[in-house]
Amino acid sequence: MTPRYLIMVVRSGTARQEAEALAQTGDLRLAWSTPRAALLVNAHCPFIEIDGSGVLIGTVFPRHGPARALDRLTDSEVVAVAREGASALLHSLWGGYVALLEREDTLEVMRDPSGALACYRGETRAGTVVLASDVDLLLAAGAQIGGIDWSALGRILYSSGLPTRETAVDGVTALLPGMAWVLTPEGERHLVRWSPWEFVEPPVSREFGAAAETLRRVVGHSVASWASRTRRPLVSLSGGLDSSIVAACLARSAATPSAITMFTDDPAGDERDFAQQLAEALRIPLTESRYRLDMIDIDRALGAHLPRPLGRVQAQAYEAAHRAAAAAQGADAFFTGNGGDNVFGYSQSAAALADRALAAGPGAGAFATLRDIGRQTGAGPLRITRAALRLMRQPPGYRWKPDPLFLHPDLVASLEGLAREHPWLDAPEGALPGKAAHIAGLVRVQLNLEPDRSRVLPVINPLLSQPIVELSLSIPSWQWREGGRDRAVARAAFAADLPPAIVARRAKGTPDPFGAQIVEHLRASILARLRDGWLAGHGLLDAPAIERTLLPGRQTTGLENVRLLELINVEAWLESWTARLNEAPVRCA
Structure with a gap:
């Protein structure tokens, strides 16, 4: 199960009374409260009270010391938070958390820079602000959620994966990583509490070798910290560098990892040889799962639990295979190399x-x-x-x-x-x-943190951990290209831990051939759905262009396939949300 939480902030009355009434209707319990705010959590959501200052929700690790989560703050940390607020947390702690802080007449909710724990905001008819891990809990708390915001959806489709506070559901907004929602007597504000620009200058001049050694230490400690929260993690292996680094660090931890790799019928998407080499070197069991057409249903939405559409139809096979492997291996968390390219400065410019x-x-x-x-x-x-x-x-x-x-x-x-x-x-x-x-x-990776399988087990993306990101930002861009290799510092850092073929490889596999197979196999159904669906009906699609693209016998391009599979998932998402918004509010269970 995954951690879930609900924060209630009242403008009048007492937060505890509202929270206690809500807790009686589902699986959440009242964990913490003050006259203005209350926190409810499920059994899988840890929290730490900050005496007199607020509460930390989620998983928190120390900057220095053992690689394990905290269950309390030290007296000096409590004093620092009371004096400095969110900045004290960002300097001394890291993890996947949301912080609720109260100082005098100011209340603040901050999401940590990694974005590992989601935070959505709504408001009830009575003016109570509710912030939660998922939209189901906003609905359960009585948040006033309207229909689809078609203008916002148009902006989302046009902006090509840019994360924003607005969502495609009227009445729901998102708190972005590193940002804070602040309530004062003068009103509400959104503030930047963590900016990547603060870390682009290295604190000291590092030679390449020193940068690689520091990166190895920080990545290893961060992965081990996350591994301390799980016993049997399932790690996704693409056959590339980033997921291999995560797997190597997990193999050195106290956890007992297993792995899964996906492959297509086309050799361009078959990475099994590299995944097998790694699994044998690390001595971890490997599940090999084929991308299968019979796992694809264009009437089923990826991201149906989210207030904005997410992903492409081809990922249905990926999600299904991961859930099956997790069940077979008895896994209690998913680990990924997600964000490695982004964090390790991958570039071809x-x-x-x-x-x-x-x-x-x-x-x-x-x-x-x-x-x-x-x-x-x-x-x-x-x-x-x-x-x-x-x-x-x-x-x-x-x-x-x-x-x-x-x-x-x-x-x-x-x-x-x-x-x-x-x-x-x-x-x-x-x-x-x-x-x-x-x-x-x-920025681009922020919308990929809540895949469908996160509803079953926690999905941990350790390479997005705050200490790794901050260190990587301080490494000059030219060092990431040293020797004519992308992500050169990371390659050097883990050269002794990985098979030479993985460290040296320059090409990357891709599941795109499977996407082309879906478009070809379901060409008529995709055309009918997009031509006559919600998006076209609300003036968002160029239906004639889609008809020309999907003419019988015409070979579609990779970019066309990506967009078509995204749009067909948006149609299914719209169908799901329209039905959902017409139903009675959900309960907390």
Whole structure:
């Protein structure tokens, strides 16, 4: 089971009374309360009271010391929180948590930077603010939730995976990682409590070898900390570097891990050889599961529990296989390498050259980075130099690219000037383009933290842990490309722990051939569903463009398949939510 919590913040009356009444209707219990706020949790949700200051909800680890979760704060930590608030937590602790803090007339709810514990907000008719791990609990608490917000859904589809506070369900908003919702007598505010830009300058100058050794230590400690919360984790192996690092660290922990790898009929999506090498080296059992068409149902929604659509239809096979393997192995948590590319600075652009030239000038170091990028990408020096010069001339920051594919031309026209904003994308003056892209990668992964299997068992993404992210941000972009290898620091850090074939590999497998197989097999059904469905009916889709794309005998491209499988899942999500919103409110069970 996964941890669930509900926070109630009253504007009048007593929070405890409302919380006690709600606790009698389901599986939540009253864990903590003050006159203004109350916390309810299920049996799987840990919490730590902060004497006189608030409560921490979820899993919390110390920055230093044993790799295990805390069950209380020290006296000095309590004093620091009372004096400094959220900043004290961010400096001394990390984990997957939501903090509720009260200081004088201010109440604050902060979500930790990793985003490991979700936080959604709603409000009851009586004005009680409710914040919860999932929308079911908002509904159970009486939050006033309307229908589908079609304008917001259009923005979501256009903005290509950009996380925002708004969702596609009217009355539900999300608290983003590293952000805080603050209530004062003057009203509500959202504040940035943790910014990645604070960590892009290393505290000391690190040589490559020192950076690799520090990364190995921090990653190992972080994975071991998460492993202390589980006995039999199931780790997803893609055959690539990131998931292999997680598996190697789990194998050194006190837990007893098993692994699963997925494969397609097409060799491009068959990573079994690499997964087998790793499993044999680590001596952990491996389940091999094929992507199967009979696991696909375009009428069933991925992310039906979420207030915005998530994922593509092909992931149904992935989710089903993982649930089956977890049941067979007796697993109590899922571990992934999710976010490794994002955290370890994966790039195929010329940004590292731009960064080094801006930081140190066009000397020998810049020429070395030019050579590294050429070795990695195969591009010539002139092409790389021109691309780097373009990046150097641009204003600071990362420009998030929208995705207009298959959206109605009128919708696209109305959104072309839309500011695609996220607090972490606000780059300071003088920000290096490679670091702006690195941070944009951290933003992009935020919407992939609540897959369907998270409703069954906790899904742990240890590479997104705050200490790993902060360290990785401090490593210059050109060191991540050293020697002509992507994620070079991570490769060097774990070279002794992994089979040489995995450390050295440059190509990555992909399940995209399975996506193409789905589109080809269900071409007529997908066309009918999108042409006559909710999205087209509300003016969000370019139905003629989809009809042309899905003409019999026409071969679709990879990008077209990705978008079609996303849109068909949105249709199923809309069907699910429309039915749900027409039903009576759910209970807390």
